[in-house]
Amino acid sequence: MSIDRRKFLTLSGLSALGLAGAPAVRVFGQDTTDVAQDTTPAEPAQPEQPRAPLVAQRWAMVIDINKCVAAEGCRDCALACHKVHNVPDFDNPKDEVKWIWKESFEHAFHDQEHAHQSEKLRHATLPVLCNHCDDPPCTRVCPTESTWKRESDGLVMMDWHRCIGCRYCVAACPYGSRSFNWRDPRPHIDEINKSYPTRTRGVVEKCTFCDERLARGQMPACVEACKEKAMIFGDLEDPESEVRQVLRETFTIRRKPGLGTHPEIYYIV
Amino acid sequence: MLEKALSGSRQYWTWVIFLFVLIGVGFFFYLRQYHEGLGITGLSRDVTWGFYIAQFTFLVGVAASAVMVVLPYYLHDYKAFGKITILGEFLAISSVIMCMTFIFVDMGQPFRITNVFLHPSPRSLMFWDTVSLGGYLVLNVIISHITLNSERKGIAPPKWIRPVIILSIPWAISIHTVTAFLYSGLAARPFWMTAILAPRFLATAFAAGPSLLILLCLILRKFTRFDAGYGPIQKLAQIVTYAMAINVFFILVELFTAIYSNIPHHTMHFEYLFLGLDGKSSLVGWMWTSEILALIALVLLINPTTRHRQSTLVVACLTVFGSIWIDKGLGMVVTGFIPNPLGTVTEYMPTFPELMISVGIYGLGMLLITGFYRIALSVRKQIPT
Amino acid sequence: MHDAGKVTIGLVIFLALVSAPFWYNLSSGRASYTPEVEYPKDAESCVRDSAYMAAHHMDLLDEWRDQVIRDGQRFEETPDGGRRECSLTNTCLGCHVSKEKFCDRCHLYMGVEPYCWECHIIPEEL
Numbered sequence: 001m002s003i004d005r006r007k008f009l010t011l012s013g014l015s016a017l018g019l020a021g022a023p024a025v026r027v028f029g030q031d032t033t034d035v036a037q038d039t040t041p042a043e044p045a046q047p048e049q050p051r052a053p054l055v056a057q058r059w060a061m062v063i064d065i066n067k068c069v070a071a072e073g074c075r076d077c078a079l080a081c082h083k084v085h086n087v088p089d090f091d092n093p094k095d096e097v098k099w100i101w102k103e104s105f106e107h108a109f110h111d112q113e114h115a116h117q118s119e120k121l122r123h124a125t126l127p128v129l130c131n132h133c134d135d136p137p138c139t140r141v142c143p144t145e146s147t148w149k150r151e152s153d154g155l156v157m158m159d160w161h162r163c164i165g166c167r168y169c170v171a172a173c174p175y176g177s178r179s180f181n182w183r184d185p186r187p188h189i190d191e192i193n194k195s196y197p198t199r200t201r202g203v204v205e206k207c208t209f210c211d212e213r214l215a216r217g218q219m220p221a222c223v224e225a226c227k228e229k230a231m232i233f234g235d236l237e238d239p240e241s242e243v244r245q246v247l248r249e250t251f252t253i254r255r256k257p258g259l260g261t262h263p264e265i266y267y268i269v
Numbered sequence: 270m271l272e273k274a275l276s277g278s279r280q281y282w283t284w285v286i287f288l289f290v291l292i293g294v295g296f297f298f299y300l301r302q303y304h305e306g307l308g309i310t311g312l313s314r315d316v317t318w319g320f321y322i323a324q325f326t327f328l329v330g331v332a333a334s335a336v337m338v339v340l341p342y343y344l345h346d347y348k349a350f351g352k353i354t355i356l357g358e359f360l361a362i363s364s365v366i367m368c369m370t371f372i373f374v375d376m377g378q379p380f381r382i383t384n385v386f387l388h389p390s391p392r393s394l395m396f397w398d399t400v401s402l403g404g405y406l407v408l409n410v411i412i413s414h415i416t417l418n419s420e421r422k423g424i425a426p427p428k429w430i431r432p433v434i435i436l437s438i439p440w441a442i443s444i445h446t447v448t449a450f451l452y453s454g455l456a457a458r459p460f461w462m463t464a465i466l467a468p469r470f471l472a473t474a475f476a477a478g479p480s481l482l483i484l485l486c487l488i489l490r491k492f493t494r495f496d497a498g499y500g501p502i503q504k505l506a507q508i509v510t511y512a513m514a515i516n517v518f519f520i521l522v523e524l525f526t527a528i529y530s531n532i533p534h535h536t537m538h539f540e541y542l543f544l545g546l547d548g549k550s551s552l553v554g555w556m557w558t559s560e561i562l563a564l565i566a567l568v569l570l571i572n573p574t575t576r577h578r579q580s581t582l583v584v585a586c587l588t589v590f591g592s593i594w595i596d597k598g599l600g601m602v603v604t605g606f607i608p609n610p611l612g613t614v615t616e617y618m619p620t621f622p623e624l625m626i627s628v629g630i631y632g633l634g635m636l637l638i639t640g641f642y643r644i645a646l647s648v649r650k651q652i653p654t
Numbered sequence: 655m656h657d658a659g660k661v662t663i664g665l666v667i668f669l670a671l672v673s674a675p676f677w678y679n680l681s682s683g684r685a686s687y688t689p690e691v692e693y694p695k696d697a698e699s700c701v702r703d704s705a706y707m708a709a710h711h712m713d714l715l716d717e718w719r720d721q722v723i724r725d726g727q728r729f730e731e732t733p734d735g736g737r738r739e740c741s742l743t744n745t746c747l748g749c750h751v752s753k754e755k756f757c758d759r760c761h762l763y764m765g766v767e768p769y770c771w772e773c774h775i776i777p778e779e780l
Contacts, residue, residue: 050729050737093313093314093315093615094308094313094314095308095313095314096314097314103611106612107611107612107613108611110610110611110612111534137455137456137457140392140393141392141393141394141395141454141455142390142393143384143385143390143393143395143396143399144381144384144385144387144388144390145388145390146384146388150726152726157723157724159723159724160773161719161723162381162384162388163377163378163381164376164377164378164379164381164382164384164385165307165376165377165378165379165381166372166375166376166377166395167317167318167377168393168395168451170317171317171318171455171457171458171605171606172455172457173457173610174456174457174610175457175610175611176314176315176609176610176611179314180307180314180317180377181306181377182306182307182308182312182313182314183305183306183308184306192775192780194743194775194777194780195743195744196775197743197773197774197775198773198775199773200378200769200772200773201306201307201308201377202306202307202376202377202378203377203378204377211726212728215726215728215729216728256610259456259457260456261456
């Protein structure tokens with residue numbers, strides 16, 4: 001355990017170093033399609049030496065809205081995630097499937113909204129994704145345990161082999177984080193990542209905190225893709241982890257804390 | 270006994286063939302849905318349950334309402350219901366089968382349904398709903414078979430059936446309670462998260478179910494030699510009156526809490542239902558129609574003259590049924606999703622294929638009712654030859 | 655039993671219809687061959703004994719999918735101490751490069767249509 005943690009810290013340290021050279025503020029008004037092209041992370045070559053998996057007792061994420069706002073129009077996290085996970089692009093809100101997307105503050109923090117919100121927040125869009133709740137209402141309602149909370153590290157998982165497509169979990173999620181495959185997704189995936197399956201029609205899908213990447217020693221795709229380093233990912237049970245450090249020092253909020261779901265995505269406003 | 274459903278007049282067969290056509294049309298569209306996915310319905314990422322689940326919910330109520338004839342007969346020894354208990358039980362069986370079919374067509378992966386039993390999850394209300402509905406079906410099949418068979422042989426039903434019948438009474442209450450719990454336990458959907466949902470479901474069930482039964486009895490009297498009798502129909506009308514009055518009271522109680530507390534996340538759904546939200550108002554007309562029908566029904570039912578007169582009683586039963594069908598079969602399920610958890614208003618409108626599939630399922634239910642009632646009346650030799 | 659004749663004729667027609675596919679295959683000779691599958695040329699061994707794989711590959715895949723998704727065990731140890739991914743696309747199809755010449759030939763013969771491919775990628779098709 002301690003070895004894994006040390007490796008993890010080294011790794012996050014290294015990635016921080018790598019990002020130090022990146023410009024702090026992006027050029028405004030950049031064409032988003034360009035952004036899409038130049039920021040999609042190159043598919044990392046399969047490492048020769050298998051990397052040890054990243055493990056934690058409780059994975060959690062802190063998202064710094066300020067950094068996100070600074071990079072106006074940036075959707076790197078969503079593009080990277082959707083590319084890696086073969087998330088289809090239906091281009092219509094009815095059939096839409098999404099794991100992570102940029103949402104306005106007004107909608108993401110729908111109970112915090114008021115008429116005199118700061119200019120910054122009024123126009124802010126921030127990434128929203130599955131909150132990997134500590135007490136997830138979606139797993140409670142699933143009639144087949146196709147979605148469940150992994151006890152070892154708190155990830156809210158999905159088993160697409162088992163899902164019967166009843167959509168009870170979609171009704172139960174207070175964050176709108178779950179999508180159903182209304183149609184066959186395959187024809188709507190531009191470029192298929194062959195190391196990850198697609199889904200079939202009739203099942204529910206959502207973010208899994210990149211459990212498949214963690215098992216290979218890689219950080220979640222969104223975290224890796226974020227040039228602003230607005231997303232910090234780590235072990236909430238480890239007092240020395242970066243997430244804990246940030247949470248200790250900064251005021252953070254969570255979405256709909258009153259519902260008792262204990263979301264594990266924290267936002268710095 | 271089943272062969273009794275296979276002989277009948279030209280009129281009977283015309284009706285049966287008509288129902289088969291409905292089923293065929295529904296099946297045709299279901300094949301399309303099966304191949305293309307649920308994308309051919311009006312459902313969307315924001316509104317993930319719609320017409321199918323709403324019909325399921327409404328029909329669970331109709332199924333549960335059989336208890337309103339079984340209970341007076343077996344617990345209060347109200348003999349006049351002796352003739353119609355079997356009609357109530359057969360209505361329950363047909364409704365439960367319709368419920369199950371509606372669930373089946375709503376599933377994204379229908380052939381994985383066995384997973385519910387292979388990986389049972391007692392924490393999920395859907396698991397309990399499956400158990401309670403399945404159990405209710407089995408109970409009613411046993412009860413109707415045994416009692417009707419004894420009647421045919423002209424002997425008293427075996428003693429052991431009585432405890433089974435008594436068990437079916439709380440079981441009927443449970444199916445609609447568990448169905449309400451499917452909704453009322455979700456913190457994500459304030460519109461459904463109300464403790465009065467289960468009682469309200471029961472009140473609507475005990476109003477809509479018996480009013481349907483009254484109408485069915487009157488139809489049978491017109492086409493067969495079966496006559497439920499004035500007394501039992503009036504008793505049913507009384508049950509409908511009380512249940513409908515309680516239902517309207519529950520609606521007002523619900524509205525009071527939502528409006529007076531003025532918690533936006535709660536009131537917004539009612540605003541959408543009765544006034545429209547963000548300029549979207551496709552349910553507003555329906556909901557006001559439902560409330561007006563409810564008022565007409567109450568006036569006709571509470572006033573003894575109109576309740577006693579058959580012509581006005583028929584109107585009352587139709588208005589009760591219509592009002593509750595709109596409330597449960599159109600408004601209740603969809604509004605839980607509007608606005609969505611992020612505050613966005615996405616409306617829902619069933620598509621043509623979706624409606625045709627539903628019509629097919631209702632056709633199946635009516636076919637079952639027709640066949641079952643024919644069996645019951647043949648046993649009693651009340652079918653005109 | 656005044657309808658015994660009709661019932662017998664009905665039964666005969668029913669049996670003839672039900673067994674029609676067997677008669678068809680017998681007479682056309684379409685099933686009288688053994689499917690030939692193409693084995694990988696440069697691989698020394700399979701993830702399990704080949705006789706076991708021929709009969710039970712579906713059980714192993716079933717086991718793997720539960721192990722990977724539900725228990726989070728994505729890798730297993732190989733006899734030589736290495737590490738192997740429990741993956742249909744990445745491991746199985748990594749050696750068996752042609753699904754058509756390996757999987758499909760037998761599946762077609764047996765008349766089974768596994769739905770693995772609705773989600774799992776066939777690399778040769780990309």
